[in-house]
Amino acid sequence: MTTTVSQLYQEMGIDADTLAFGESVLEGLKDRFEAIDAMAEQNGLKVLHAMQEARLSEAHLNGTTGYGYNDTGREAIEEIYARAFHTEDALVRPLIACGTHALAIAMSGNLRPGDELLAVSGRPYDTLEEVIGIRPSKGSLAEYGVTYAEVELLPDSSFDYDGIKKAINDRTRLIHIQRSRGYSSRKSLSVDAIGDVIAFIRTIKPEVIIMVDNCYGEFVEEKEPSDVGADMIVGSLIKNPGGGLAPIGGYICGTKACVENAAYRLTTPGLGKEVGATLGTNRLLLQGFFQAPTVTASALKAALFASALYEKLGFEVFPASNEKRTDIIQAVTLRSAEGINAFCRGIQKGAPVDAYVTPEPWDMPGYDDPVVMAAGAFVSGSSIELSADAPIRAPYNVYFQGGLTWPSAKLGILMSLQCLKEDNLVSLS
Ligand SMILES: *Cc1c(COP(=O)(O)O)cnc(C)c1O
Numbered sequence: 001m002t003t004t005v006s007q008l009y010q011e012m013g014i015d016a017d018t019l020a021f022g023e024s025v026l027e028g029l030k031d032r033f034e035a036i037d038a039m040a041e042q043n044g045l046k047v048l049h050a051m052q053e054a055r056l057s058e059a060h061l062n063g064t065t066g067y068g069y070n071d072t073g074r075e076a077i078e079e080i081y082a083r084a085f086h087t088e089d090a091l092v093r094p095l096i097a098c099g100t101h102a103l104a105i106a107m108s109g110n111l112r113p114g115d116e117l118l119a120v121s122g123r124p125y126d127t128l129e130e131v132i133g134i135r136p137s138k139g140s141l142a143e144y145g146v147t148y149a150e151v152e153l154l155p156d157s158s159f160d161y162d163g164i165k166k167a168i169n170d171r172t173r174l175i176h177i178q179r180s181r182g183y184s185s186r187k188s189l190s191v192d193a194i195g196d197v198i199a200f201i202r203t204i205k206p207e208v209i210i211m212v213d214n215c216y217g218e219f220v221e222e223k224e225p226s227d228v229g230a231d232m233i234v235g236s237l238i239k240n241p242g243g244g245l246a247p248i249g250g251y252i253c254g255t256k257a258c259v260e261n262a263a264y265r266l267t268t269p270g271l272g273k274e275v276g277a278t279l280g281t282n283r284l285l286l287q288g289f290f291q292a293p294t295v296t297a298s299a300l301k302a303a304l305f306a307s308a309l310y311e312k313l314g315f316e317v318f319p320a321s322n323e324k325r326t327d328i329i330q331a332v333t334l335r336s337a338e339g340i341n342a343f344c345r346g347i348q349k350g351a352p353v354d355a356y357v358t359p360e361p362w363d364m365p366g367y368d369d370p371v372v373m374a375a376g377a378f379v380s381g382s383s384i385e386l387s388a389d390a391p392i393r394a395p396y397n398v399y400f401q402g403g404l405t406w407p408s409a410k411l412g413i414l415m416s417l418q419c420l421k422e423d424n425l426v427s428l429s
Helices: 005-011 016-027 030-053 072-084 099-110 128-132 161-167 191-204 256-266 282-312 337-349 406-422
Strands: 089-093 116-119 147-150 172-178 209-213 232-236 250-254 316-318 330-333 371-375 387-391 397-401
Touching: 005 016, 016 282, 016 406, 030 072, 030 282, 072 089, 072 250, 072 282, 089 256, 099 128, 099 172, 099 209, 099 232, 099 250, 099 256, 161 191, 172 191, 191 209, 232 256, 250 256, 282 316, 282 330, 282 397, 282 406, 337 371, 337 387, 337 397, 337 406
Parallel strands: 116 147, 116 172, 172 209, 209 232
Antiparallel strands: 089 250, 232 250, 316 330, 330 397, 371 387, 387 397
16 A cells, blocks of 8 residues: 555654645645746756856866866866856855855955945845954954945835945945845845846946855846846855755856955965865766756745745745745744744754754854754755754744755645644644
């Protein structure tokens, strides 16, 4: 006798009511899921075309050791990223430890003492506060004489054009824009909105360097910020573009000059892009990039499902289920620390790895408040894999993202609801 899907769900801890509730939510999402699949087709072809144009070959899948001179696989990866994101050049390396590191070298490589960094989408992602020196920190840009200014987004999460115009001055050298929401309740920014503000900034100061923190945004729209005039887009390979396979890494794609400056910070002045062994990671970076559009589509479906499901239960969700998406993050306001803990417990229970452990809040390096993280990932800390994190602070938002496959993401979300139900934090009747 074969086991039915609903029996399997039951055996894994999802009861009939939770499953039925989930299915009723999914009924209303069919058109949206189709649109996501169409996006994955378009972006998948874009990447495949880049691989073919770069004449990717089997030899590129191997890596180097030592200095890593003439690593043709590394060069192919960088050419493919540059082609796919339509930039002059790219720096895509396993030596880049994480997204924060990629952003730090993009900024510090392109800023000089006396320059000003201007953030025009409000306060940057938490970990950048120490890179910039907003929170005093050893080795920050502030210690090297780079000043910082910031323009908040308007209450409707649009750019404050007047504020930006006033803030740009003689010393403004690099402008920071963050596409994704990060740990805030603001909206993520569409590529079109980013394009509009870039065009505006160019009328005031054409030569300023515009950098977009593209974390979580890759392959969510047809275009990337590099298609609308950004000088650099920067992100992490254990998020969207790594496709769940890249075991480490970050990228900077942009103008030749910007990428070169960043490379001098990653390695050394003079050496730049010429060194940096890849230690057998080339195949994973390439295969991961190949899969990234489809994996990102699964993550988008997961975000949309979670949004629609928690919205139907009366929770505040960002974005709302009917809103256009430009990153893979879904925030749900759970209104209590208990809610956060139950939600994260459920996500953990749905994971392929470490499903039996219970996530607890901890003081994570680089973050101000204790953070709970749920993740049972093949790549440690990978947030393109189903994961949830929540700083323990009012209004108790949980930030949910990832899902390498849609069925596994669906299970995780149903499990989060099951846990909230079992802790009497929601009722389906
Ligand atoms: C994840 C993230 C970062 C930092 O990346 P890490 O890999 O965690 O260092 C920066 N900005 C945004 C918007 C992010 O989502």
